[in-house]
Amino acid sequence: MVTKLFFTSHLIPLSISSANRFFRNPSLSKPRLFPLFCTISSTLDLPPEREPPYGPSLYKGRKACHQQPAGKQQRQHGTSQSPGENFQEDDAGSGEEESIVDRESFSRVFDIAALRVPAEECFSLENRLRGHLLNWPRVRNIARVPGDEMEDEFKKILQEKTEDVEESFAALTRRIYGKAEGDGEPLSPVLYRDRLSRTFNSSGFIKFRNLAKISRPRKKKKMVREEGEGLERDKRIRKNDFVVVEVVEDRDEGEDMSGLLGDDFKRGSWRGSTRLLLLDERYANKDVEELPVAVKLPENQNDNADMVDQWKEHIFSFLRLSIFSFSMGEDVLKVDSRQSASACELVQCKMTLFYNYWQTNEILEALLPKGMIVPTAFETVGHIAHLNLRDDHLPYKKLIAQVVLDKNKPKIQTVVNKVDAIHNDYRTMQLEVLAGNHSLVTTVIENGIRFHVDLATVYWNSRLATERQRLISFFTAKDVVCDVFSGVGPIAISAAKKVKRVYANDLNPSAVEYLERNSVLNKLERKIEVFNMDGRRFITSIFTSNKVESITQVVMNLPNDAAEYLDAFRGIFRRRSKDKESALPMIHVYGFSKAQDPEFDFDERIKAALLEEAVEAEMHRVRLVAPGKWMLCASFILPERVAFAKEC
């Protein structure tokens, strides 16, 4: 018999005395490494004036009680374990590094009321109860618990008329104990295998080669047995589970039938397959009478105030608590005469939300000192998340990185932070790996093109993807492109897909190596010629070679200095006759400006480098790279006077 259990209020804000408690490895929580943690008094206390928020929150619920490590030993001996613990060990078992965040401390248990309803009716009831069901992000309001599914064979037997109860039960026994020799009843595959394995000894496997294979039970999902608060439960917890719903049942009542039909057996199974419709948190621990009319009323009667008596009648049929009883002594399955196909019952549940449930900001808010801005934004380059931590975050950098990693796996495998501003010629970033694997070689897909990148040795900026697309959209199939500062080739290779030919250059040997690799990777190596030299030398040599006549577009993406390389274009055509028809190339040069009028400022720099006033550049603001600092792209046709200048 299912009974309702009532709990006292559970909305107790948790008080955690020190963030050190969130560290799994005690050595990492030492003040030596994280000095500021010692000063944190409480991260999960709500300010007194604030109500606990509606919906799931780390400020609400009970903390799941855990049995600390000894884990593996306990499991081997079949003793109890907490969900959070199992969840973490599953992770550890899958080869993950041990986390410095104590994930278990983020498990929260909430009391929830639910209607246990016949499986086949749950969707229509879900519709009908809309507005009264649990509406928490990412939590389905239809829940399943172990033992809620009845096998078709049993269902068939139970559907048979009750007069034939003895026969039904005999059939059931035959199926369970395999006593069906010669009576024509097919055994279930499990019983069939069982009988085979009992019929043959180990050498018999030779005769039935597949027997070993079919007899081997499928790898079971880990079963966890937990004992706590006077309740006993079985449940499966998969690695990615972030919520577990358990029905709270009174263990003293009725017979303990677990084990009779397998570990998942529960009394509820006998009434057919069921599902739980989780009711809104407002209805937790409420008595039947306290439930809203809409939940209790039969359909189409919601607005009829005179139907109170009918409601009451309905409540009793709706919330019937006893459906079947099972008499072991008589070996007879008795079906309660009040059984109804649409019987529902109100049950109390425990819903546990695990670490995986909470979002990055919720976890970091709990971990970091009060008032600290929570860093949640990051850039991604392939499998790498790139944080830009502020100075006050630095004492917590590993913790922050771990949470970012946990919350963004499997896409993110490595979390890094920029150690210093970019100073070097190759524009590479000094990165510190904070969490995850230490490989900075990754694959990025941009506009359908794959690039291999080693962030330790080459430049890459995913934020420029749109700009690169904009630029390439101007190119045509007739163009010949010259990329002076090409890096690993995001512009050069994308352009090569569209244009006639590309000459790509970079000073950084590693960038050039990746550029070549990426050309091959994208099967464009025949259209790209790669150079490894200083940009100025490259401009001079390419324009004095016989390739010059064909170059129509020049890209100069080195925003810090590119404008100052423009002087290399002075006199590049001076050995040519002006009469000879040669197209002057279009130049796209990038630059930064902090000026009030960035376009004017950049234009001045271009004119100064070219020693030419008559430059008609079209300016485009690419993005604001820092407050008041713009990245710009100036596009102009190389003035004839510059190209044919006699002096350099």
Ligand SMILES: C[S@@+](CC[C@H](N)C(=O)[O-])C[C@H]1O[C@@H](n2cnc3c(N)ncnc32)[C@H](O)[C@@H]1O
């Ligand atoms: C801002 S990155 C741009 C790379 C590429 N265009 C992109 O969008 O990713 C500038 C590139 O110029 C290269 N570089 C720096 N100084 C150079 C020079 N003097 N000559 C040629 N390349 C240079 C760097 O190695 C770097 O790869």
